[in-house]
Amino acid sequence: DAGITQSPRHKVTETGTPVTLRCHQTENHRYMYWYRQDPGHGLRLIHYSYGVKDTDKGEVSDGYSVSRSKTEDFLLTLESATSSQTSVYFCAISSRTGRETQYFGPGTRLLVL
Amino acid sequence: SQQGEEDPQALSIQEGENATMNCSYKTSINNLQWYRQNSGRGLVHLILIRSNEREKHSGRLRVTLDTSKKSSSLLITASRAADTASYFCATDDKEYGNKLVFGAGTILRVKS
Numbered sequence: 598d599a600g601i602t603q604s605p606r607h608k609v610t611e612t613g614t615p616v617t618l619r620c621h622q623t624e625n626h627r628y629m630y631w632y633r634q635d636p637g638h639g640l641r642l643i644h645y646s647y648g649v650k651d652t653d654k655g656e657v658s659d660g661y662s663v664s665r666s667k668t669e670d671f672l673l674t675l676e677s678a679t680s681s682q683t684s685v686y687f688c689a690i691s692s693r694t695g696r697e698t699q700y701f702g703p704g705t706r707l708l709v710l
Numbered sequence: 711s712q713q714g715e716e717d718p719q720a721l722s723i724q725e726g727e728n729a730t731m732n733c734s735y736k737t738s739i740n741n742l743q744w745y746r747q748n749s750g751r752g753l754v755h756l757i758l759i760r761s762n763e764r765e766k767h768s769g770r771l772r773v774t775l776d777t778s779k780k781s782s783s784l785l786i787t788a789s790r791a792a793d794t795a796s797y798f799c800a801t802d803d804k805e806y807g808n809k810l811v812f813g814a815g816t817i818l819r820v821k822s
Contacts, residue, residue, distance in 0.1 A: 601752075628808065639798060639814040640753070647808060655809065687752055696740055696802030699810060701752035 600624045601702035603688050609708045616675040618705050620688030622668075628691040629671040630699065631655075631663060633684040640687065646671055678709045716799055720817040729786040731816040733799030734779075740802050742775055743810070744784050747796045756784075756797075791822040 600623035610616050620629060628647055632640040632655075642655030644663040652663050660682060662674045675682055685706050689699040717732045733742070741760050745753040759766045759775045759782065766773045772785040786793055796817050800810040 630809075632812075637814055640812040642809055642811075645809060656811075689753075694808050696808055696810065698743065698755045698758060699753075699800075700755065701745075703752050704750075 601688060601690055601700060603686075603702040603705050605705060606703065607706045609710065610678050611710050612679055613677050616678050616707065616709075618673045618675075618686055618688075618707070620671045620673070620702060622671075622690050624690060624692070624700070625668060626690040626692045626700075627668075628694070628699075629665065630689040630691070631661075631671065631673045632687045632689065633657065633682075634687060634704075635684050643673065643686075675707075678707075680709050683707060683709045716797070716813045716816040718816060719814070720819070722819045722821065723789060725789060725791055725820055725822045727789055727820075729789050729793070729818055729820070731784045731797050731818070733782045733784070733813060735782075735799075735801045735803075736780065737803050739777075742773075742782050742802075743800045744771075744773060744782075745798045745800060745812075747798065747815070749795070753798065786818075789818075789820045791820050794818060794820045 602621045604619045630645040631643040634640050641657045643661050646652045646665040664672045685704050687704050688702040691699045715734050743758045744756045747753045757768050759773050770787045775782045796815045798812050798815045800812045
């Protein structure tokens with residue numbers, strides 16, 4: 598899986614609690630992405646990063662924040678989890694530009710009760 | 711909003727048959743990519759075709775791109791049970807910059 602790990606792999610949490618998901622890469626790629634995958638929607642971009650401390654919003658960014666203090670780590674925070682954020686979250690990386698090949702992590706299954 | 715839309719949503723074939731999946735998109739693109747996702751796993755890149763290319767091959771995969779119709783097709787020849795997966799097209803949509811936009815995918819089931 599191209600040197601990408603995600604943690605945790607599974608998480609159950611309660612509505613209203615903050616949750617942080619971590620993506621770690623060993624490829625030194627510049628671009629990192631967070632997606633969520635829901636049945637019938639394919640993958641939807643939440644936030645992405647084009648360098649350390651450089652981030653931007655995606656299609657479904659409301660209720661999420663991100664941080665990237667090191668090249669290898671990209672954190673996704675659900676500020677106050679809601680049931681609608683129950684999903685599978687994927688991290689991806691890309692080397693040259695975001696429009697080139699992306700390499701995906703194994704995913705994190707999040708259940709918000 | 712989704713850029714790529716795959717068709718059909720689901721496809722079931724016998725081992726050895728060919729499988730064809732289609733993708734339509736709405737705006738100008740630089741590249742179109744196809745990815746595979748096995749159940750419970752992350753996406754895996756299969757092939758990238760650039761807007762100035764019309765056809766590309768990789769092993770048993772053949773991808774075509776028609777920019778005038780804003781459509782692409784993925785053909786898997788001599789399918790195997792191991793090809794059972796979801797297949798997604800992704801486009802880079804010039805409007806959205808350095809990002810990919812994924813379709814909802816085609817679920818392929820290859821019966822042995």
